[in-house]
Amino acid sequence: MxxxxxxxxxxxxxxxxxxxxxxxDQENKMKTWILQDFSKLIKSTFLLKIEQNIVEMMGIGSGFGQMDMHLFDVIGNINHKINELVVEPNVVEIEKFKSSIASSVEYSNVTLDILIVSVxxxxxxxxxxxxxxxxxxxxxxxxxxxxxxxxxxxxxxxxxxxxxxxxxxxxxxxxxxxxxxxxxxxxxxxxxxxxxxxxxxxxxxxxxxxxxxx
The missing domain is CATH 3.40.50.150 (Vaccinia Virus protein VP39)
Incomplete structure (x- = not known):
């Protein structure tokens, strides 16, 4: 078969x-990295080099967007707008992601462009x-x-x-x-x-x- x-x-x-x-334990490890290491990095270097007030992101296999939203929280706290291209093979997961963004006031600064790839x-x-x-x-x-x-x-x-x-x-x-x-x-x-x-x-x-x- x-x-x-x-x-x-x-x-x-x-x-x-x-x-x-x-x-x-991947999600716990990633969340810790985002809130500690990434938060320090983005405040000290990355955002200082952005001339416009827009951060362009790309999510590979974002699932329902849990880790992406942790990233949004860090970036959004520095008052930047976020455009993210999401590459995700599963329609069920991406619909959850879109619903979470649409229903959350704190992510009103986020725009998602969805690309669904089967294989x-x-x-x-x-x-x-x-x-x-x-x-x-x-x-x-x-x-x-x-x-x-x-x-x-x-x-x-x-x-x-x-x-x-x-x-x-x-x-x-x-x-x-x-x-x-x-x-x-x-x-x-x-x-x-x-x-x-x-x-x-x-x-x-x-x-x-x-x-x-x-």
């Missing part, structure tokens, strides 16, 4: 993304099919444009404990998001599934805890 693309199933993508957020391109990455760009892919594009930029790496951990239990619906959703394949557990060959688990087990940012079932 061939693997489907998760981004083509809006409902399951949203469910898988929710499971990923619960299993990872960025498919290629083999290690033992995984990859349907989305990495930070390095984006850096290569910026390099090609000859733009100046700064990078910062935020390391986060992912709890893959549920993935070990073949009967766990949460584990199946998490595997879907990790592989960006629709119903991966049901459709993947034993060889591919084994390769994915070997890749996860060897990843320093993934960990497993004992999962108890009554």
């Amino acid at each position: 061939s693997l489907g693309t998760l981004v083509e199933n809006d409902k399951r993508y949203a469910e898988a993304f929710k499971m990923f957020r619960e299993a990872s 960025f391109g498919k290629k083999m990455f290690g033992n995984q099919w990859r349907y989305f760009p990495t930070g390095r892919d984006i850096e290569e594009i910026i390099d090609g444009l000859g733009l100046n930029y700064m990078t910062d790496v935020i390391n986060s951990k992912l709890d893959i404990s549920e993935c070990v239990d073949g009967n766990s619906d949460n584990g199946k959703l998490l595997l879907d998001f990790i592989t960006h394949a629709d119903y991966f557990s049901e459709r993947a060959s034993p060889e591919l599934e084994k390769a994915i688990f070997e890749a996860l087990d060897s990843n320093e940012y993934c960990f497993k805890e004992d999962v108890l079932h009554g």
